[in-house]
Amino acid sequence: MMDGLLHGFAVLSTWQNLSLCLLGAVLGTVVGVLPGLGPATTIALLLPITLKLDPTGAIILLAGIYYGVAYGGTLTSVLMRIPGEASSVVTCLDGYEMARKGRAGAALGIAALGSFFAGTVGILGVMLLSPPLAELVIAFGPWEYAALMLAGLSLIAFFAASGLAKAALMALLGLLLGSVGIDPIAGTPRFTFGIPELVDGINITPLALGLFGLSELLFLALVPAAKSEILRPPASLLGFLPSREEARRSVAPVLRGTGLGFLVGLLPGGGAVLASFLSYAVEKRLARRPQEFGRGAVEGVAGPEAANNAGTAGAFIPLLTLGIPANAVTALLLGALLIHGVQPGPMILERQPEIYWGVIASMYLGNVLLLVLNLPLVGLFVRALEIPRRFMAAAILSICVIGVYSTNLASFDVLLAVGFGLLGFVLRRGGFDLGPLVLAYVLGPTFERSLRQGLLISDGDLTELLHRPIALGFIAAAVLTLLAAVLLRNRARVAD
Amino acid sequence: MTRTARWVALGGLAFALLGWQEAARLERWGWDGPGPGLVPQVLLVLIGLAALAVLAWPGDAAAEPEGGAAPHRNRTFLAYAGAMLGVALVLPHAGFILPMLVAVLLMLRLGEGARWSTAGLYAAGLTAGTVLLFGTLLGVPFPPGPVEHALSGLGLLRGG
Numbered sequence: 001m002m003d004g005l006l007h008g009f010a011v012l013s014t015w016q017n018l019s020l021c022l023l024g025a026v027l028g029t030v031v032g033v034l035p036g037l038g039p040a041t042t043i044a045l046l047l048p049i050t051l052k053l054d055p056t057g058a059i060i061l062l063a064g065i066y067y068g069v070a071y072g073g074t075l076t077s078v079l080m081r082i083p084g085e086a087s088s089v090v091t092c093l094d095g096y097e098m099a100r101k102g103r104a105g106a107a108l109g110i111a112a113l114g115s116f117f118a119g120t121v122g123i124l125g126v127m128l129l130s131p132p133l134a135e136l137v138i139a140f141g142p143w144e145y146a147a148l149m150l151a152g153l154s155l156i157a158f159f160a161a162s163g164l165a166k167a168a169l170m171a172l173l174g175l176l177l178g179s180v181g182i183d184p185i186a187g188t189p190r191f192t193f194g195i196p197e198l199v200d201g202i203n204i205t206p207l208a209l210g211l212f213g214l215s216e217l218l219f220l221a222l223v224p225a226a227k228s229e230i231l232r233p234p235a236s237l238l239g240f241l242p243s244r245e246e247a248r249r250s251v252a253p254v255l256r257g258t259g260l261g262f263l264v265g266l267l268p269g270g271g272a273v274l275a276s277f278l279s280y281a282v283e284k285r286l287a288r289r290p291q292e293f294g295r296g297a298v299e300g301v302a303g304p305e306a307a308n309n310a311g312t313a314g315a316f317i318p319l320l321t322l323g324i325p326a327n328a329v330t331a332l333l334l335g336a337l338l339i340h341g342v343q344p345g346p347m348i349l350e351r352q353p354e355i356y357w358g359v360i361a362s363m364y365l366g367n368v369l370l371l372v373l374n375l376p377l378v379g380l381f382v383r384a385l386e387i388p389r390r391f392m393a394a395a396i397l398s399i400c401v402i403g404v405y406s407t408n409l410a411s412f413d414v415l416l417a418v419g420f421g422l423l424g425f426v427l428r429r430g431g432f433d434l435g436p437l438v439l440a441y442v443l444g445p446t447f448e449r450s451l452r453q454g455l456l457i458s459d460g461d462l463t464e465l466l467h468r469p470i471a472l473g474f475i476a477a478a479v480l481t482l483l484a485a486v487l488l489r490n491r492a493r494v495a496d
Numbered sequence: 497m498t499r500t501a502r503w504v505a506l507g508g509l510a511f512a513l514l515g516w517q518e519a520a521r522l523e524r525w526g527w528d529g530p531g532p533g534l535v536p537q538v539l540l541v542l543i544g545l546a547a548l549a550v551l552a553w554p555g556d557a558a559a560e561p562e563g564g565a566a567p568h569r570n571r572t573f574l575a576y577a578g579a580m581l582g583v584a585l586v587l588p589h590a591g592f593i594l595p596m597l598v599a600v601l602l603m604l605r606l607g608e609g610a611r612w613s614t615a616g617l618y619a620a621g622l623t624a625g626t627v628l629l630f631g632t633l634l635g636v637p638f639p640p641g642p643v644e645h646a647l648s649g650l651g652l653l654r655g656g
Contacts, residue, residue, distance in 0.1 A: 030634075165549035166501070169508055172543045176515070176536065183532035190532055191518055214580060221573040221607065390608035391618060393576060394600040398626050401583055402592060406636045411588035418584040422577070430501035448535045456529040 005127065008357030011056055012365060020053070020061040021362050025369045028068020029075075043332045047339075055340035056354055060362040062336055066329060067119065067366045070312060071374060074111045074305060075381055078104055080396055082213035086204050087272040087308045089438050090280045092212050094293065094300030101296050106242040108378045110250050110298060111305040112371055113242075118258040118306035119367040122313025125262050127360060129317070142453035143465055147474035149447035152274045154478035155281040156436035157485030164486070167436045170427070174440030175447075177202055184449045185456075197412035205407040207441060210420025211427075211434050213400050217393050218425040241378075242298070250302035253283045257306030265311025266318060272311035273442045277435070279307035285484075313363065320344050320356060501554060508547030515540045575607025591641015596623050627653065 012018065043062055050058035073088040078095035091111065098107040140148075156171045157164060180191045181201025192198040242250065260282065261275040283303040284293045293300050319330045337344055337355075348356050387395070404417045424434060458464035465471055519540055522533025567573045579599035586595040597619050604615035630636040631653045638644050638653055647653040 163550070163553060165546060165553050169505070169543065169546040169550055172539055172546055173508070176539045176543065179536050179539070186523075186526070186532045188522060188532040190522060190536060191515070193518070217576055217580070218567075218573060221576040222567060222570055390604055390610060391622075394603050394618065394622055397576075397580060397583070397599065397603070398596055398622055401587070401596065402626060402630055402636065402638065405587070405592070405639055406630075409637055409639075411584075411639055414587050415584040418580045421580060426500060427504060430498060430504040432501070432504060452530045452534070460525075460529055 004353060004357045005360065007353060008359075008361030011354050011358040012060065012361040017057055017060050017358070017362070018365075020057050021064045021365050022369055024061040024064020024066075025068040025366050025373060028065040028070075029072045029370070029374065030068075043329060043336070047332070047336055050336060051339070055337075055342050056358045058336060058340055059333070059342075059355060059359050062333055063359055063362045064366045064369075066312065066333070067309075067363070067370055070309060071112065071115065071370050074115070075108065078107045078111070078301075079381065080213065080392075081216045082396065082400065083208050086208060086438065086442055087276045087304075087311070089208055089212065089273075090276045090304040090435065091301055091308075093280070093435065094295075094297050096216075097294065097296035098298065098301065103246075103296065103298075104381075105378050106246050106298065107301050108381060109242045109375065110246065110302045112374050112378070114250060114254040114257070114302045114306040115309040116367050116371045117254055118261060118308075118310040119313055120364065121258045122262050122265070122310040123360060123363045123367070125310075126313055126316050126320070126363075139470070141468075142450040142457065143468045143471040144474070145450035146447055146454055147465075147468075147471035147478075149443045149450065151474040151478040151481070152278065152443050153440060153447065154481040155277055156439060157482050164489070166432050170432050170434065171436040171440040174437035175444040177207065177437075178441045178444030179448060184445065185452050195412075197410060200408075201445075202416065202441075203408055203413060204442065206404050206413045206417035207420055208438060209400050209404055210417040211424035211438065213396060214417060214421025215424030215428055217396055218421065219428065220389055220393055246298045249298050252286075253279070253299045253303035254306040256282060256286075257303035257308075258310045261307030261310030262314040264307070265314030272308050272315065273439075275307040275311040276304035277439045279303040280435075281481075285488075316359070316363070320348060320359070502551065505547045505550040508543055508550070512540045512544035512547065515543070572607040575603050579603045579607075587639050589641075591644045592638045593623055593627060593643040593647075594641060596626070 012021065043065055047062075050061055053061065070087075073083065074091055074095070076082040077088040077091040078099050081092050081096040083089045083092050095107045095111070098104060153171060153175075156167045176191075178201075180198055181189065182199055183190055189199055257275075257279040260279050261272070264275040264278060265272055280293075280300055280303060283297075283299040284290050287293065287297065287299055289297070315330050319334060334344060342348070342352055342355050400417065401414055404413050405411065407413065427434060427437075454464070455462075465475070516537070519533055519536040522536060523531035524533045524537060525531050567577075579602055582602075583595045583599045600619035600622055601615050604610040604618060605612060610618075627638070627647065631638050631647075644653055
C-alpha cells in the first residue's frame, strides 16, 4: 500500500499535475463562493477543459475542484447564511450566528482545520478499507435504504427547537416538495399543476438559496440599520483564529463527525448531507450547553463540517472500487473517468494503478493546499462582514439570482427561489425550523423510491423486513431516536 | 403562539386540502404494487394532522422570533421584496443585467435612502462585477436579454 501511495505521489509530482491540483483547489474555492454552483455544476462546467488533458491530470484537476467547492460553500454559509450546497445547510445554522458575534474567523478556521482532518482520515479510510466497505455497500437493498432514510428522518426530533409538532410539519412539507415531478417508478407527473418546468421536480438550489439566503435578506431588511451591524471581528491576525476554548470544544465533534461522515458518505443518496445533519444532531444531543445550538455553538460547525468532508472522501470508495457513483458529483466524476477511457471497478488497482493512486495522492495534496491557501485568507474573507447592509443585500440578491439560474439555466428556478425566500421568511417569523424541511426534502425521494421498490419486490409484504437485520437495526435506531428526543424534551421541561 | 405561526398552521391545513384534490387523482395501489399516489396521499393526511397538532401544541413561544417592524409598513422590506419579485418576473423577458441594475438601484434608493448617484454607481459596479467575474471569467451562462446579446457579440458572455 505504501508503495502504491508513493507511486501516486510520484505521478503527482510532475509540475503539470501539481499545478493542476493547485488550480483545481483555487478554482473550486472561487466558484464555490457562488451559491448554487455546487460541485456538480462546477465540474460539469469545467469538464470540457479537462478533455485536453491526460486522464490522470484531468482527474487530479476535478478532485481539486471537488474539495475546493466544498470549502467555498462553507465561506458563504458562515459569512452570508447562503449554503453553497445542500451539505452546507447545517453550517448556516451556527456558523452564521458565530459570525454575527464576531467569531466568523473562528468558525472558518475550525471548519478549515476540521475539514482537513476529516478529509485526511477519510482518504486513509479509502486506502485501507476500500474492498471490505465496497462489499458492505453491495449488501444494501431497497429495504435497507428505506430504513436508513427513515433513521435519517428521525433526526428532525433534534432540530425541533420550537416544538416537535412544528418540526414534523416542516419535515412533511419537505417530503412532499421532494415528491414533486415525475414519479421515479411509474413515470406519472405529480403536483406539477400543468407547469412543464416542474416535471423534473424542484431543484435543491432554489429551495436552499430561497429558504436560507433570500429569507435572510428579508429579515435583514426588517432590522433597523443601527441594530443590523454584525460585531466586528478582532483586528489582530491571532484574533481570527479559534480561541483555545473553541478549539478544545471542537476536538470531539470533529472526531465524531469524521467517523460518522465517512460511514454515511459511503452510501448512495445524499450521504454527505445526511452525514452533516446526523453529526449536528449527535453534537446537540451530547453538548453540555445544547441551548447554544442555533445561537452560535462551535460544535455545530466543527462536527458537520468534518462529517461533510469525511463523507466526500467516503463517496470515492464505491466510485473507484465498484464504479458506483454515490451522488451527482461522483456520477460526473465517473463520466469524466469514462470519457478518458478509465473503467473504475474492482480491477482498477491492477489495470490502472496510476489513476487510483494518483487520485488518492491528489486528494491528500488538495487537502493540504486548501488549508495552506485558506487559513491565511480567513482574515480577508471575514472583511466581507464589514460591508454595510445596503451594499451586502444587493450583492446577495445578485449572486443568488445568477447562482440559481446557472444551475439549470431556468428562469423559472429564480421565481421558485423567490417564492421559497418569502415562504422561508414567513416560516422563520412563525418560529418554524427550516433544517427538518431541507433534510426531509433531500432524503424523501430516496426513501420513497426504496420503500416502493421494496414493496414491489416483496409483493406488498411488509413482513419481509423481519428477514432484514440491517433494516431492522435502522428502524430500531429511528424509534429510539424519537423516543430519546421526546423524553429529553419532557425532562428539560420539568427541569425548567 | 404567535399570529404568524397560527397562520402557517392554517395554511398547512388549507394546503393539505388543496393538495389532496391533486393527489387523489393519482393511483394509490396498482396491479403490480404501490402506485405514485400512495406516498403523497399519506403525506397530505399527515400534513393536515401535523397542522392541527401545531394549533393544539404550539411549542415554545420564547423560541419564536416574531417581532420587530411590521413588514408591510417597512419601506426597506417592501423595496427588497419588490426587487426580488421584480427580478424573478422580468428575468425571462429582459435577461439578468437590466432587471438587476434597476432592482439594485431601487433597493438602495427607495429601501435604504441612498442618493441617486450612490445607488446608480453601485448598481452599475455590482452588475458589471458580476458579469465580468462569473460571465466573462468563469463562463457561467446568463439568461438571454438585449444587453446579454450585445455582450455576447463582443465575446464578453457565453451565449446570450
